[in-house]
Amino acid sequence: MEPFAHPISLEATDVGCDRVGEPVVRGVSFKLRPGNAIQLFGPNGSGKSSLLSMFAGLIEPAEGDLAWQHENEKSLKPLDGSLFFLGHETSLKLALTAEENLKFWADMYGVRKSLCEAKIRTALAVVGAAEFSGVRTMRLSAGQRRRIDLARAVIADRPVWLMDEPAAAIDTDGVTVISQMIGGHMKRGGIAIVATHDDLGPNFHRLELGR
Numbered sequence: 001m002e003p004f005a006h007p008i009s010l011e012a013t014d015v016g017c018d019r020v021g022e023p024v025v026r027g028v029s030f031k032l033r034p035g036n037a038i039q040l041f042g043p044n045g046s047g048k049s050s051l052l053s054m055f056a057g058l059i060e061p062a063e064g065d066l067a068w069q070h071e072n073e074k075s076l077k078p079l080d081g082s083l084f085f086l087g088h089e090t091s092l093k094l095a096l097t098a099e100e101n102l103k104f105w106a107d108m109y110g111v112r113k114s115l116c117e118a119k120i121r122t123a124l125a126v127v128g129a130a131e132f133s134g135v136r137t138m139r140l141s142a143g144q145r146r147r148i149d150l151a152r153a154v155i156a157d158r159p160v161w162l163m164d165e166p167a168a169a170i171d172t173d174g175v176t177v178i179s180q181m182i183g184g185h186m187k188r189g190g191i192a193i194v195a196t197h198d199d200l201g202p203n204f205h206r207l208e209l210g211r
């Protein structure tokens, strides 16, 4: 895959976030340059999802500064079409097949119609789900569904990946697939912040959150 035309970096300086007025995370600082990734660790309730929501612009930082930067350009807002967010919840409509779901997302991500079919085929192959292409997602297992959710990252083709427990319900082979996907993304100059209890390998910076 080609390098990203407009790679993005993110600098967090002493950021913190609250939930319903209560502090959840405090004092997070890091710099992610194109090609870098961070793995967020921490026990249940330590604030991994909250931080990801904050990076996605879904909740405001309670303190500190978040600076998204296009290389050689002025700062930009995070939700400008550069971001792929994989949440806890499935993004799939269960009555649709895997392929139909990905067609919907390809539309959402603005994929050109002429490229759509090939992109969906590639995405399904990358996540090891080609064989489920025509199956209604209600008939897939939790791990198989999660793979289709992950395939959206390939279709979105965006330089910033925020992923909340991408390996939830996924087998060990799938964890390797995720690690390789993110590795390929980093090689293209993408950045990633991934909350997971699995160890994705030595290429990730580690950010440990406490209780």
Ligand SMILES: Nc1ncnc2c1ncn2[C@@H]1O[C@H](COP(=O)(O)OP(=O)(O)OP(=O)(O)O)[C@@H](O)[C@H]1O
Pocket: 019, 020, 024, 042, 043, 044, 045, 046, 047, 048, 049, 050, 051
């Ligand atoms: N939507 C919400 N409204 C209010 N409080 C919330 C909300 N989501 C999370 N919290 C609170 O924020 C704290 C951090 O939760 P968060 O989901 O960010 O942790 P986490 O590290 O992602 O947990 P897990 O490993 O269980 O997914 C918890 O105490 C939780 O009660």
